[in-house]
Amino acid sequence: MLHKYCRLVVASTVLLILAGSFVTSTDSGLSVPDWPTTYGWNMFTFPPSKMVGGIFYEHGHRLIASTVGLMTIVLAAWLWMTDSRRWLKWFGVAALGAIVAQGLLGGLTVLFLLPPAVSTAHAALAEIFFCMTVAIALFMSPGWIDGYTAVGADDVRLRQLTTATTVVLYTQMLIGATMRHVGAGLAIPDFPWMFGHVVPDHWSPAIAIHFAHRLGALIATLSILATSIYIWMRHADRPELARPATLIIFLVGAQLMLGAITVLSRRDIWINSFHVVCGALVLTTALVIALRSWRVKFANAASVVGIAA
Amino acid sequence: MRLRNAWVGWTAAAALAASVVACGGGSKDTSAEPGGAASGGEKVDTATAGEVKGSVAVDGTVPKNDAIKMNADPVCVRENTTPQFQETYEVGSDGKALANVFVYVKDGLGNYSYDAPTDKPTIDQKNCRYHPHVFGMRVGQPLEIVNSDPTLHNIHAMPKANQEFNNGQPIQGMKMTHTFTAKEIMVPFKCDVHSWMNAYVGVLDHPYFAVSDKDGKFDIKTLPPGAYTIEAWHEKLGTATQQVTIGPKETKEITFTFKAPAGPTPTN
Numbered sequence: 001m002l003h004k005y006c007r008l009v010v011a012s013t014v015l016l017i018l019a020g021s022f023v024t025s026t027d028s029g030l031s032v033p034d035w036p037t038t039y040g041w042n043m044f045t046f047p048p049s050k051m052v053g054g055i056f057y058e059h060g061h062r063l064i065a066s067t068v069g070l071m072t073i074v075l076a077a078w079l080w081m082t083d084s085r086r087w088l089k090w091f092g093v094a095a096l097g098a099i100v101a102q103g104l105l106g107g108l109t110v111l112f113l114l115p116p117a118v119s120t121a122h123a124a125l126a127e128i129f130f131c132m133t134v135a136i137a138l139f140m141s142p143g144w145i146d147g148y149t150a151v152g153a154d155d156v157r158l159r160q161l162t163t164a165t166t167v168v169l170y171t172q173m174l175i176g177a178t179m180r181h182v183g184a185g186l187a188i189p190d191f192p193w194m195f196g197h198v199v200p201d202h203w204s205p206a207i208a209i210h211f212a213h214r215l216g217a218l219i220a221t222l223s224i225l226a227t228s229i230y231i232w233m234r235h236a237d238r239p240e241l242a243r244p245a246t247l248i249i250f251l252v253g254a255q256l257m258l259g260a261i262t263v264l265s266r267r268d269i270w271i272n273s274f275h276v277v278c279g280a281l282v283l284t285t286a287l288v289i290a291l292r293s294w295r296v297k298f299a300n301a302a303s304v305v306g307i308a309a
Numbered sequence: 310m311r312l313r314n315a316w317v318g319w320t321a322a323a324a325l326a327a328s329v330v331a332c333g334g335g336s337k338d339t340s341a342e343p344g345g346a347a348s349g350g351e352k353v354d355t356a357t358a359g360e361v362k363g364s365v366a367v368d369g370t371v372p373k374n375d376a377i378k379m380n381a382d383p384v385c386v387r388e389n390t391t392p393q394f395q396e397t398y399e400v401g402s403d404g405k406a407l408a409n410v411f412v413y414v415k416d417g418l419g420n421y422s423y424d425a426p427t428d429k430p431t432i433d434q435k436n437c438r439y440h441p442h443v444f445g446m447r448v449g450q451p452l453e454i455v456n457s458d459p460t461l462h463n464i465h466a467m468p469k470a471n472q473e474f475n476n477g478q479p480i481q482g483m484k485m486t487h488t489f490t491a492k493e494i495m496v497p498f499k500c501d502v503h504s505w506m507n508a509y510v511g512v513l514d515h516p517y518f519a520v521s522d523k524d525g526k527f528d529i530k531t532l533p534p535g536a537y538t539i540e541a542w543h544e545k546l547g548t549a550t551q552q553v554t555i556g557p558k559e560t561k562e563i564t565f566t567f568k569a570p571a572g573p574t575p576t577n
Binding site for chain 1 (some may be wrong): 381382383384409460461463465473475476477479500501502504
C-alpha cells in the first residue's frame with residue numbers, strides 16, 4: 001500500500017514539474033504578484049473563475065505544489081511509523097524538508113521578481129525532490145527489498161559508470177535551468193548548426209550557456225549510451241538493470257528531439273514544457289539504474305516490517 | 310544583466326530568504342515626491358521661449374500588427390467586440406504618418422529649473438489594453454495606475470535605471486501611484502496575466518517631450534533658445550536624432566523619417 005502511495009507521489013511530482021515548466025514557458029511567473037496569498041486571497045480560496053491568462057498557470061502550479069507538499073507530509077509520516085529502516089525514515093523527513101524549501105524558493109523568486117539565481121535554484125531543487133520521491137518509491141519496491149536476483153554480483157565499474165552518468169545528467173539539467181531562467185533558450189537560433197557553423201562564430205554569455213547545454217546534451221547522450229551498452233553486454237540477465245537501460249535510450253532520444261524542436265519552433269510552449277519533464281524522467285531513470293547498481297551495498301532489507309504489503 | 314545575476318551566486322538565495330523575512334519582499338508603491346523640478350538653475354523665460362514641432366513618418370510599408378487573441382480571459386473577450394491588434398505600428402491614413410513615437414530633447418538643455426508638473430499622468434488598464442500605449446512623464450511625478458476592467462491585472466514595470474515593480478490590481482476601479490526616481494528612455498510595462506498588454510513611458514528630468522499623434526504630429530513648447538539634440542524613439546524602429554537650433558520666440562519644424570523594416574504585409 002505504501003509503495004503504491006509512493007508511486008502516486010512520484011506521478012504527482014511529474015505533474016508538478018509539468019505545471020512549473022508551463023509557468024516558465026508561458027512567461028507567467030509574475031502573473032500573481034503576491035505570495036503566499038494570491039491577489040490578497042488565501043491561496044485555497046482564490047476563486048477558480050479568476051484563474052485567467054497567466055494566473056491559470058502560476059496559481060495552478062501553486063495549488064499542485066501545495067497538494068504535493070501535503071502528500072509528502074503523509075509520506076514522511078507513513079514511512080516514520082511503518083518502516084524499520086532508520087535511514088529511510090530520515091530520508092522521508094529530508095524529502096519533506098526539500099519540498100518546504102522548494103515552496104519558499106518559489107515564493108522568494110516571485111517576491112524578488114524572478115532573479116535568475118533563485119529561479120534556477122528553484123528548478124534545481126525541484127529535480128532533487130523528484131529524485132528523492134523516485135528513490136523512496138524504489139526503496140519501497142518488492143524488488144529492492146528482495147535484493148533482486150543477482151544481488152551478490154557486485155560490479156564496481158557499473159557503479160562508477162551509473163553514478164557518473166547520473167551526475168552528468170544532473171549537471172546538464174542545471175545548465176538547462178540556467179539557460180531557461182536567463183532567457184538564453186534561443187541565444188543560438190538554429191539547429192543542428194550554430195549560426196550556420198559547427199561551433200558559434202561569435203560569443204556572448206547567453207550564447208556560451210546555450211552552447212554549454214548543447215555540448216552537455218552530447219556528453220549526457222554518450223554517457224547514457226556507454227551505461228546502457230555496458231549493462232546490455234555485462235548484465236543483460238538482470239532485468240532490473242536491462243529494462244531501464246533500454247527505457248533511458250528511448251527517453252534520451254525523445255529528449256534530444258524535444259530540445260531540437262524547442263529551438264526550431266521558437267520555444268513552443270508545449271514542446272518546451274515537455275522538454276523539461278522529459279529531462280526529469282531521463283535523470284530519474286539514470287538514478288534508478290545507479291541505485292540498483294548500488295543495491296548490493298545496502299543492508300539486507302528482507303526483514304523490513306510491512307513494506308511488501 | 311540577467312545572465313550576470315545568474316552567477317552572482319547560489320548563496321544569494323539564502324541571503325534573499327533572510328531578507329524577505331525582514332523586508333516582506335516585493336515592490337511597494339513609492340511615495341510621491343512632489344515636483345520633479347530641478348533645483349538651482351535659472352527659470353525658463355517664457356517670453357523668449359521657442360518651439361520645436363514637426364512630424365514623424367515611416368518610409369515604406371510596415372509589417373501588419375499582430376492580431377491579439379484574448380480568449381485567455383472571457384472578460385477581455387466580452388469587453389472587445391471587434392478584432393484587436395497590437396499597437397506596434399500606428400500608421401495614419403496617408404500610409405506615412407507614424408503615431409506613438411516619443412520625441413524629446415535629449416541634449417542641449419542648460420542648467421534650468423522647471424516648475425513642478427501640475428498634471429497627473431495616468432495609465433489605465435481598460436478593455437484589457439493599456440491607455441495610453443506610449444507616454445512621457447517627469448522624474449518625481451506620481452504616475453496614477455488605474456484598473457478600469459472588471460478583471461484582474463498585474464502591472465509590471467521593467468526599468469533598468471529605476472526600481473522594477475510588479476503590483477496586482479484585482480478589483481475594478483483600483484488605483485495606485487508610482488514615482489520614478491531616475492530619468493529613463495523608455496520604461497516598458499507588461500501585464501503577465503494578459504501577455505498582449507504592453508506600454509512604454511519615457512521618464513525625463515525636464516518637460517520637453519511629446520508623443521506623435523495619429524497624424525504623426527508632435528509639438529514641444531516653451532523651449533528656451535539654444536542648440537538641441539532631439540531624439541525620436543519608436544518601440545520597434547529604434548531611435549533617430551536631429552540637431553536643431555532655435556532663437557528667441559522661434560519655431561522650428563523638423564521631420565523624422567523611419568525606414569520601414571523588410572516585410573511584404575501591409576499595415577492595418
